[in-house]
Amino acid sequence: MSDNAKNLYWKDILCSDRKQQMELKLVILEEKLAEIAHKLDDARQGSLDATPAGTGRAAAISHVADKK
16 A cells, blocks of 8 residues: 555544544534423423413513513
8 A cells, every 4th residue: 555545544534533523522512402402491381380370471471581
């Protein structure tokens, strides 16, 4: 195998390794994002559940905004 062919071989391996590392990072970030979205949904639902009955969704949203 010539030196040029060896260099191309190693460049391909490094490129492939970098792609795999990036894909792994993306999967981890997607999992974290899904976890955050789930927590937001739970908090939103908890806030709506804590709103007194009969006040409506607009009041619930206003109630959540006032807490910030």
